[in-house]
Amino acid sequence: MAEAYIYDAVRTPRGKGKASGALHEITALSLATQALQAVRDRNDLDTSKVDDVVLGCVSPVGEQGSDIARIAVLNADYAETVGGVQVDRFCASGLEACNMAAAKVMTGEADMAIGGGVEAMSRVPMGSNGGAWSTDPSIALKSYFAPQGIGADLIATKYGFSRDDVDAFAVESQRRAAQAWEEGRFGKSIVPVKDQMGAVILDRDEHMRPEADMQSLAGLNPSFAGLGGMGFDEVVKRRYPEVEAINHVHHAGNSSGIVDGASAVLFGTKEMGDALGLKPRARVKGFASIGSEPSIMLTGPEFVTTKLLKKLGMEASDIDLYELNEAFASVVLRFMQAHDIAHDKINVNGGAIAMGHPLGATGGMILGTMVDELERSDKETALITLCVGAGMGTATVIERV
Numbered sequence: 162m163a164e165a166y167i168y169d170a171v172r173t174p175r176g177k178g179k180a181s182g183a184l185h186e187i188t189a190l191s192l193a194t195q196a197l198q199a200v201r202d203r204n205d206l207d208t209s210k211v212d213d214v215v216l217g218c219v220s221p222v223g224e225q226g227s228d229i230a231r232i233a234v235l236n237a238d239y240a241e242t243v244g245g246v247q248v249d250r251f252c253a254s255g256l257e258a259c260n261m262a263a264a265k266v267m268t269g270e271a272d273m274a275i276g277g278g279v280e281a282m283s284r285v286p287m288g289s290n291g292g293a294w295s296t297d298p299s300i301a302l303k304s305y306f307a308p309q310g311i312g313a314d315l316i317a318t319k320y321g322f323s324r325d326d327v328d329a330f331a332v333e334s335q336r337r338a339a340q341a342w343e344e345g346r347f348g349k350s351i352v353p354v355k356d357q358m359g360a361v362i363l364d365r366d367e368h369m370r371p372e373a374d375m376q377s378l379a380g381l382n383p384s385f386a387g388l389g390g391m392g393f394d395e396v397v398k399r400r401y402p403e404v405e406a407i408n409h410v411h412h413a414g415n416s417s418g419i420v421d422g423a424s425a426v427l428f429g430t431k432e433m434g435d436a437l438g439l440k441p442r443a444r445v446k447g448f449a450s451i452g453s454e455p456s457i458m459l460t461g462p463e464f465v466t467t468k469l470l471k472k473l474g475m476e477a478s479d480i481d482l483y484e485l486n487e488a489f490a491s492v493v494l495r496f497m498q499a500h501d502i503a504h505d506k507i508n509v510n511g512g513a514i515a516m517g518h519p520l521g522a523t524g525g526m527i528l529g530t531m532v533d534e535l536e537r538s539d540k541e542t543a544l545i546t547l548c549v550g551a552g553m554g555t556a557t558v559i560e561r562v
Contacts, residue, residue: 165263166441167559168434169427170529171199171352175366175517178282178419183363185421187354189218189225189281192423193233199352200275200425201237204439209240212271215261217254217278217521218247220289225281233279249521250450251550252488254278255424256524260448260557262428267445273429277525281421287520294551305400305456307393309550310385312458313416313489314409315397319457320495324410327490328378331415331514333504334487338511339371346510346537350529368418368517383409384416400456415490420517424525441562443532446542447473448557459492461554462546463499469544469556477502480558481540484527486547487512496546510534523547528557535561 173192176184184192193216201208216230231245250257255278262276294300295308307315317327341347342365353364386409394407434441449469453461462485470477477500485493485507497507510530513523524547531543546556 162267163269163430165266165428165445166431166434166562167426167443167445167532168429168439168441169200169204170532171196171350172424172522172526172529173352173354173422174363175368175420175422175519176283176363177367178421178517180283182283182421183367184281184354185283187281187356188284189229189279190233190236192281192354192421193229193279194236195352195354196277196423196425197233197237197239197275200427201239204427207437209242210433210437211239211243211273211275213244213246213262213265214275215246215248215258217249217258217524219249219251219254219280219520220285220287221247221249222290223285225285229279250553250555252486252518252520253524253547253549253553253555254521255526256528256545256547256555256557257450259426259525259528260555263445263448266428266430272433275425275427277423277425278521279423280519280521282419282519283421287419305396307397307456308385308388309458310411311389311393311397311407312456313411313491314385314407315401315404315457316459316495317410317491318404318408319401320498322410322491322494326494327410327415328375330490330494331378332373332375334508334511334514335369335371335373337509338369338515341510342366346533349533366516368420369515373414378414381412381414384412385409397456411489411491415514417488417513418517420519422519422522422526424522424529426525426528443535443559443561446558446560450553450555453552453554455552458550458552459488459548460495461548461552462492462496462556465554465556466500466544466546469558473558480542480544482509482531482534482543483507484531484543484545486518486523486527487514488518488548490514492548531559
């Protein structure tokens with residue numbers, strides 16, 4: 162098996178996923194195109210050497226549909242020999258796309274490939290592609306379907322996290338994200354988004370609320386208590402009878418923000434990198450995906466991390482930095498609890514609670530964040546993971562070169 166090296170990683174800033182957001186007028190195609198063009202231009206890349214582009218997209222319908230990866234390849238003026246494929250593993254789609262690109266390199270299918278993702282949530286709302294899980298009783302009933310927010314509140318209840326715990330985590334995410342921006346920690350990877358005339362319309366994550374504190378978050382009502390009262394609390398209590406009542410602690414301030422954005426990560430063999438005069442920044446050590454219990458839904462990172470570390474012959478203490486997508490505060494708190502991870506080793510630059518979660522793009526974004534952070538902090542090894550809808554987890558371990 163060949164080694165897969167990371168040569169570059171870029172992302173757009175995240176724009177608010179609503180009509181008033183800065184990126185609302187920018188299509189998903191344009192976001193993906195600008196990310197691919199940045200990879201090409203930053204590396205003076207001969208795109209004919211790229212074999213394939215794999216992009217995550219969670220709502221591949223309408224203007225985001227019809228294999229947006231291949232259409233973005235064409236729109237970015239890559240060589241027409243470059244393939245493109247869209248992949249959906251819900252929230253882990255971007256990381257799954259990167260793992261697929263790396264696997265193509267490792268198996269010899271490709272000498273160079275790009276992974277990443279795109280989601281324009283202000284234009285193609287979450288859930289636009291429908292699906293049977295929540296609507297077909299034949300699967301919803303036997304899998305104890307409940308919305309993700311109910312699962313997040315169930316995690317908080319089952320594992321003992323209070324409203325103060327999740328709010329304090331959210332405040333710290335905002336503080337860390339603000340500090341990361343102030344110190345220029347994202348400077349290597351941010352690609353400012355431009356309009357059709359070439360004017361920059363967004364060069365900074367738009368969703369952040371650094372002024373958030375415990376007092377302001379205390380004024381927000383729980384977002385999922387209403388859904389719980391409609392019957393979903395009873396559904397998950399049937400699956401988890403040891404839980405007497407669900408403590409609804411999550412709200413917009415301690416959950417991931419809905420945003421627009423795109424990411425792209427360049428993978429290749431050492432030989433191809435040498436031939437193109439590129440310097441590797443990190444090496445992919447391994448990756449894994451798993452299924453987990455679908456009703457609580459969001460505990461997959463714990464189990465996929467166990468699986469991947471065992472496969473690599475590593476312990477949790479061997480990882481210098483962890484990056485877990487902040488879908489909800491309780492997801493990260495449970496992961497830290499399960500693997501005994503100190504808070505100063507995980508999400509050191511904040512996360513999706515502060516900056517937002519552009520579903521299909523996030524995995525590629527946080528992988529790139531770890532490439533930058535390993536270099537900045539002179540650390541060696543990072544594990545990147547995400548919880549996933551319907552009960553799954555995906556993880557990747559990289560080491561700095």
